[in-house]
Amino acid sequence: MNNSSKAVVSFIVGAAVGVAVGYFLNSDKKDELVDKLKYQADKLKDKLKKKKAEYDNALEHELA
Template identity: 80%
Template sequence: MSRSSKAVVSFIVGAAVGVAVGYFLNSDKKDELVDKLKYQADKLKEKFRAKKQQYEDAIENELT
């Protein structure tokens, strides 16, 4: 594929993603999506905190 055709495909994909995001953010489901994303982010943060604590405890046990 040539450079110009890659650029055209990239532009089309970017435009499609932009339209989809714009449509979704203006729809009634926006609040539901934001709540789901916040919930998933909080779960992920809690998993990272638990792993961090686990590693800190393991390191502390090894040093003592």
């Protein structure tokens, strides 16, 4: 796939995502979508904090 094909595909995907986000933000389900996104973001943040703590402990153990 050449660069211009990749650019066209990227543009189409980006436009589709933009349309979907715009639709949801203008719909009655906006608050529900925002709550779900916040929940998923919090879960990801907690998971990353846990992984960082595990990594820090493993690194500390290796250096000790």
